[in-house]
Amino acid sequence: MERFILNNLIEWKNSKYRKPLILKGVRQVGKTWILKEFGKNYYKNFVYFNFDENIEYLQFFQTTKDPRRILQNLMLISGEKIEAENTLVIFDEIQDAPEVINSLKYFYENIPEIHIACAGSLLGIALAKPSSFPVGKVDFLSINPMTFSEFLIANGDQNLKSYLDSVDSIENIPDAFFNPLCEKLKMYYLTGGMPEAVYIWTHERNTELMLKSLNNIIEAYEKDFAKHPNIKEFPKISMIWKSIPSQLSRENKKFIYKVVKEGARAREYEDALQWLVDANLVNKIYRSSAPKLPLSAYDDLSAFKIYLVDVGLLNRLSLLSPSAFAEGNRLFTEFKGALTENYILESLENQFETKARYWTDNIYEVDFLIQHENQVIPIEVKAGINLKSRSLKKFTEKYKDEVKLKIRFSLDNLKLDDNILNIPIFMADYTKYLISLVLKKI
Incomplete structure (x- = not known):
């Protein structure tokens, strides 16, 4: 599958500033597969x-920090030849191997011509630990x-993808594309983006097998909870x-x-929540x-x-029935539009360097704020x-001088109403591009 x-x-x-690479991402998101595909092609x-x-x-x-001796041993044990510039060396499951992580510093300093890419489940947890880490000696990429x-x-x-790529102005999407894109998005809400679930659906068209795949992934994640160094944190x-x-x-x-537990307090559960954040299993926005x-200077922690x-x-995890797929727009609006908000945030995380925030004032709430170049743009998500x-x-009334553009995601068509850009939910992946179109216009 194309990634x-x-x-x-x-x-x-191809970068002349290349360093050993650490590829981060949750379990079963495709880290090993993409590195092998990359190495093969x-x-x-x-x-x-x-x-x-x-x-x-x-x-x-553990016995040496000399990267040449390490490579020699790896070549001998594997029977594989490692050539500078021509071979991709993949270190996998390094989350419990601090010596391997630390060795990346010496590979970079002594033999930078060797291309090394690393991955591992719960690698975010390992990197959050206060241990010897090659600061400034590695590159990072995240696979979502x-x-x-x-x-x-x-x-x-x-x-459909080619049509979306061809959009070069803010004008209505024809029904011939709009309607099937809505239907495909509903299917995506069921499969999500975990590669195995997508593969099963696209090759077998079997909802039961696809749901079983997602259940297995969730079960694997829940078993990982026990890997917290403090076993008392597991139930939390x-x-x-x-x-x-x-x-x-x-x-x-x-x-x-x-909501987690009656009477629960922040100080009792904040370490457990941080574990989920470090594991990249949840997105936390302030x-x-x-x-x-x-934006980060105005966080309410x-x-x-x-x-x-x-x-x-x-x-x-919500145990929603796949039958909702056939019930009009129910999937988009289910439990206060939470699925849609989750989907929109995932898409924003892939496009903007700064993490999204949100804003409230008494009964009012703007779902997300994003920072684009030197502007803060408010985003409201309308599931219906x-x-x-x-x-x-x-x-807008409170910050009229700061707001040049507002974004609304909805099931309405692509259009610009004064300074509100309405983006159909299925075009969330094109948010950054559409913003650039509008800013050029206004």
């Missing part, structure tokens, strides 16, 4: 070392679940995880610890006190919302076709 991150990997390969050969399957390989890194655009290609709908992580659908089903989606630059890494996993935006209006 757009391949373009980033090619840029990394863009190098003379690749060599693969898995430090979970072959624990004995760790001794090569497949986007809706990638789903369209995998599903055989290249024509599990309770937070299972509370996410309840958190998002509320009108005000601010995370509340009491409330912003004002739409000013930089006591108020935040959390969303799941993937809309399909949220659907499964009711386009009344009291919160966006209130936000």
Whole structure:
């Protein structure tokens, strides 16, 4: 299946400032697959070392810090030749191998011509630990679940993707494209972007098998919770995880610890929540006190919302029936539009360097704020076709001098109403591009 991150990997390969690469991403998001595909198609050969399957390989890194000796041992044990510039060396499952992570510093300093790419489950947890880390000596890339655009290609709908790529002005999408794109998006809400679930659906068209795949992924994640160094945190992580659908089903989606457990307090659960954040299983976005630059300077650290890494996993964790697919727009509006908000945030995370925030004022709430160049842009998500935006209006009244452009995601067509850009939900992957079109116009 086509993954757009391949373009980033090619840029990394060709960069004269290239450093050993650490590829981050949740379990089963396709890290190993994409690195092997990259090595197979863009190098003379690749060599693969898995430090979970072959624990004995760790001794090569424990007995010496000389990268040439390490490479010599790896070549001898594998029977593979490693050539500078021509071979991609893949280190997999390095999350429990601090010596391997630390060795990247010496590879970069002594033999930078060797191309090394690393991956591992729960790598975000390992990198968050206060241990010897090669600061400034490695490059990072993150691989996220497949986007809706990638789903369209995998599903055989290249024509729809090609049409979206061809849009070069803010004008209505013809019904011949609009309606099927809405239907495909509903399917994406069910499968999500985990590669195995997408593969099963696109090749088998079997909903039961696809849902079983998602259930297995969730079960694997829940088993990972026990890998927290403090075993007492395990039930807390599990309770937070299972509370996410309840958190998002509320009108005000601010995370509340009491939803996790009656009487729960922040200090008792914040470490467990941080574990989920470090594991990249949830996205945590803070409330912003004002739409000013930089956004991070105006974070209210006591108020935040959390969303799941993937809309399909949220659907499964919520145990929504696939029958909702056939019930009009129910999937888009289900439990206060939480699926749609989750999907929109996933898409924004792929496009903007600065993490999204949100804004509230008493009963008013703007779903997301994004920072684009030197502007803060408010975003409201409308899961249906009711386009009344009291919160966006209130936000504009309060910050009229700061707001040049507002965005509304909805099931309405692509259009610009004064300074409100209405983007059909299925075009979320094109948000940054559409903003640039509008800013050129106004």
